[in-house]
Structure formats: structure tokens, C-alpha cells
Amino acid sequence: MNINATLIGQSIAFFLFVWFCMKFVWPPIMKALDDRRRTIADGLAAAEKGKRELELGEKKALETIKQAKQDAAEVIALAEKRAAEIADEAKEHAEAEADRIVIAARADIEQEVNRAKESLRAAVSELAVVGAARILEKEVDAKAHAKLLETVVKQL
Amino acid sequence: MTGETLTSSEYIKHHLQNLTFGRLPDGTWGIAHSAEQAKEMGFWAVHLDTLGFSLGLGILFLWLFRLAAKRATAGSPGGLQNFVEWIVEFIDGTVRGSFSGRNTMVAPLALTIFIWVFLMNFMDLIAVDLLPQTAHAADVPFLKVVPTTDPNATFGMSLAVFALILYYSIKIKGLGGFLGELTLQPFGKWGLPINLFLEGVNLIAKPVSLALRLFGNMYAGEMIFILIAVMYGASWLLGSFAGLLQVGWAIFHILIITLQAFIFMTLTIVYLEMAHQEHH
Numbered sequence: 001m002n003i004n005a006t007l008i009g010q011s012i013a014f015f016l017f018v019w020f021c022m023k024f025v026w027p028p029i030m031k032a033l034d035d036r037r038r039t040i041a042d043g044l045a046a047a048e049k050g051k052r053e054l055e056l057g058e059k060k061a062l063e064t065i066k067q068a069k070q071d072a073a074e075v076i077a078l079a080e081k082r083a084a085e086i087a088d089e090a091k092e093h094a095e096a097e098a099d100r101i102v103i104a105a106r107a108d109i110e111q112e113v114n115r116a117k118e119s120l121r122a123a124v125s126e127l128a129v130v131g132a133a134r135i136l137e138k139e140v141d142a143k144a145h146a147k148l149l150e151t152v153v154k155q156l
Numbered sequence: 157m158t159g160e161t162l163t164s165s166e167y168i169k170h171h172l173q174n175l176t177f178g179r180l181p182d183g184t185w186g187i188a189h190s191a192e193q194a195k196e197m198g199f200w201a202v203h204l205d206t207l208g209f210s211l212g213l214g215i216l217f218l219w220l221f222r223l224a225a226k227r228a229t230a231g232s233p234g235g236l237q238n239f240v241e242w243i244v245e246f247i248d249g250t251v252r253g254s255f256s257g258r259n260t261m262v263a264p265l266a267l268t269i270f271i272w273v274f275l276m277n278f279m280d281l282i283a284v285d286l287l288p289q290t291a292h293a294a295d296v297p298f299l300k301v302v303p304t305t306d307p308n309a310t311f312g313m314s315l316a317v318f319a320l321i322l323y324y325s326i327k328i329k330g331l332g333g334f335l336g337e338l339t340l341q342p343f344g345k346w347g348l349p350i351n352l353f354l355e356g357v358n359l360i361a362k363p364v365s366l367a368l369r370l371f372g373n374m375y376a377g378e379m380i381f382i383l384i385a386v387m388y389g390a391s392w393l394l395g396s397f398a399g400l401l402q403v404g405w406a407i408f409h410i411l412i413i414t415l416q417a418f419i420f421m422t423l424t425i426v427y428l429e430m431a432h433q434e435h436h
Contacts, residue, residue, distance in 0.1 A: 002195055003308060004178070006203040010210060010303075010312025011319075017214045017272060022264035025218065028225040029244045032237075035230030 125153045173298040174203035210303035213275040257432035270421040276303040277413030304374040314367035324431040
């Protein structure tokens with residue numbers, strides 16, 4: 001246990017080690033630590049922001065869904081109303097058409113009746129002429145008795 | 157365990173002898189082969205084992221931490237980086253806690269002291285005979301594996317710290333301020349000799365206590381390991397008892413070596429803090 005030059009060597013080594021540590025070991029490690037601290041802080045802030053945005057988005061989504069439901073209900077109501085309208089219109093239209101057809105049919109019938117009456121009249125006048133000729137056993141001049149015939153026809 | 161030709165006291169003496177390189181009595185330079193030879197070498201000799209182990213451990217520490225520092229990223233740290241960062245943060249916290257000045261040197265200094273001293277103390281936990289006997293087989297006469305059981309090592313470090321104390325005292329307070337602190341208190345200028353004596357003792361006590369505390373603890377611990385090792389040679393009963401003691405002391409010693417490294421570091425920080433304080 002003699003005190004000797006080892007002491008000097010140890011002191012020099014001590015200073016060298018401290019110098020090396022100060023120059024090449026401490027700063028990079030502290031820098032990494034600081035950087036990580038900052039990164040983590042940033043990450044936490046970003047997470048907080050994201051959470052807030054998520055909340056906002058959810059709120060917005062809910063609102064949108066509510067709005068959409070409301071819109072849909074309106075559209076459905078409108079459609080129902082329109083459907084009822086269309087059905088009514090169709091009904092009205094069909095009734096009008098039916099009326100029209102009925103009227104036309106009636107007119108047709110009347111016309112036919114008239115035509116039948118007309119031809120019946122002609123036939124009756126002819127028959128009357130023929131009947132009269134038989135009775136008189138001679139030719140009745142239709143032209144001579146036209147006036148009479150016409151009167152007869154008109155009486156029919 | 158002690159060998160046939162060695163008595164207990166020779167065994168202990170052998171263990172406490174450093175491997176000394178210096179000027180031999182015949183005028184040549186070489187390794188001392190006995191304690192007397194080592195003593196005769198005087199001041200200009202070096203303990204190869206102390207210097208070798210302390211330098212080796214210091215370089216191991218710096219290499220390991222430099223490795224971690226080079227790879228250090230802000231991303232998620234790996235195993236080594238995590239470990240190194242844990243220590244660095246611990247040291248940084250301790251320095252911030254007790255050092256109020258602005259000096260970028262103090263924290264790396266504290267880190268160096270803590271890890272280096274810890275590693276040197278840690279050599280104490282390697283079985284006492286393992287390395288010396290291995291060295292003996294390789295024809296190296298002595299080997300003391302724990303650098304901090306050599307007062308040269310502890311005084312070397314504490315004197316370096318003392319130099320830093322003086323440097324910063326003068327740098328911060330100026331030469332006049334520093335001398336004033338030494339001479340003008342606590343009794344004012346008329347009590348100058350007493351002041352100088354008190355403050356001088358106060359100042360000198362710092363490196364001396366720093367070195368002797370570490371040396372004393374480590375030396376005592378090492379001595380107990382050696383004594384336990386001596387017991388192995390006694391009888392099988394004592395030997396097995398010694399085994400238990402060895403384990404117990406080793407576990408307890410883990411605490412001591414860490415604590416001593418921590419104390420050395422903390423006191424260094426505190427002394428430098430005092431050196432930085434202008435008012436007193």
C-alpha cells in the first residue's frame with residue numbers, strides 16, 4: 001500500500017474518462033431522451049386532438065343521421081300524398097271515361113233506333129202500297145198517290 | 157486453498173500486495189517480487205494491477221455507454237439503451253437535485269464517477285483467489301484485483317476532484333474571493349490565522365475523506381473476503397460455514413459497493429456545488 005505514481009496515472013485517467021464522457025457519451029444520450037420526451041408530448045397532444053375530433057365527428061354523424069331520418073320521413077309523407085293524389089286522379093279519369101263511353105253508346109243506340117225507324121217506315125209505306133194494290137186489284141200509281149203515302153208514312 | 161507452503165498471514169499479505177513496476181535495487185526497471193522490493197521503489201513506481209483494472213473498467217464503461225449513445229434514438233429504446241438511459245436519468249436527477257449551478261461538466265462527471273467506481277468496487281465480488289491464482293499460474297507474482305482497495309486509486313480520483321474544486325472555486329469567486337473565503341471567516345479579519353486553519357482543514361478534509369471513505373470500505377470488505385477464504389483451509393466444518401458467510405457477505409457487499417459509488421458521486425456533486433456558491 002505504498003503511495004506512488006499510480007496516483008498520478010489514476011488522476012490523469014480520471015480526467016480523460018470524464019472528458020470523454022462529457023464529449024461523447026452524455027450529450028447524445030441526453031439528446032435522445034429530450035427528443036423522446038418531445039415526441040411523446042407531441043404524440044399525447046395529437047392523441048388528445050384526435051379524441052376531440054372523434055367526438056366532434058360522432059356528434060356530426062349523429063346529427064347527419066337525424067337529419068337524414070327527418071328527410072326520409074318527409075319524402076315518404078310526400079310520396080304517400082302523391083300516391084293518393086295519383087289514385088284519385090286515376091279514379092276521376094276512369095269515371096269521366098266511363099261516362100263518356102256511356103254517352104257515346106247511348107247516342108249510337110239512338111241513332112240505330114232512328115235508322116231502324118226510318119227503314120221501317122219505308123217498308124211500311126211500301127207494304128201499304130202493295131196491300132192497297134191487292135185490295136184494289138190494280139196498280140196503284142205510287143207517284144200519283146205520293147202525297148197520300150207520305151202522309152201515311154208520317155203517321156206511322 | 158492457501159497452498160501448502162503459505163501460512164495464513166502470508167496468504168493475506170500476498171493478497172494485499174500490488175503488482176508493482178518500478179526501479180529495482182540493482183538499477184534496472186522491472187516488477188517487484190516481494191513487498192520489500194515494492195516498498196524500496198519509492199514514489200516513482202506504478203501498480204500495474206490497479207492501473208490495468210481501473211483503466212480497463214473505465215474503458216469498458218465508456219465503450220458500453222458510447223455504444224448506447226451512438227445508437228441512441230428518440231424511438232423505442234432497446235435493452236442496452238434502456239439500461240443506459242435509466243442510469244443517465246438517475247444521475248441527471250441526482251445532479252439536478254443537489255447542484256444548482258450551470259455547468260455541463262458536473263453531470264457527466266457524476267456519471268463517470270458512479271459507474272467507474274461501481275465497476276472497480278464490483279471486482280470485489282469476483283472470488284478472491286480466482287484472478288490472483290490465475291495470474292500466479294502465469295508467473296505474475298502479485299495481483300490485487302480491486303483498484304479501489306488501493307489508496308493510490310482512491311486518492312487519485314479524490315485529488316482530481318479536489319483540483320476541480322479549486323479550479324471552480326477560483327473561477328467562480330475569483331482568486332481574491334476564494335482566499336477571502338479561506339481567511340476572513342468565521343471570525344472576521346482579526347481571527348485570520350484561526351480562520352485559515354479552520355477553513356484549510358475544512359478544504360483538505362474533502363479529498364482526504366472522499367478517498368479514505370471509499371478506500372476504507374473497500375479495503376475492509378476485501379479483507380473480510382480474504383479472511384473468509386482463509387477459513388476454507390481450516391476444516392470442513394469451518395469451511396462450509398465460511399461458504400455461507402461468503403454468500404452472505406457477497407450479497408451484503410453488493411449494497412456496499414453501490415452505496416460507496418453513490419456516496420463518492422454525491423459528495424463530489426456537493427463539493428462542486430459548494431465551490432460554485434458565491435455567497436457564504
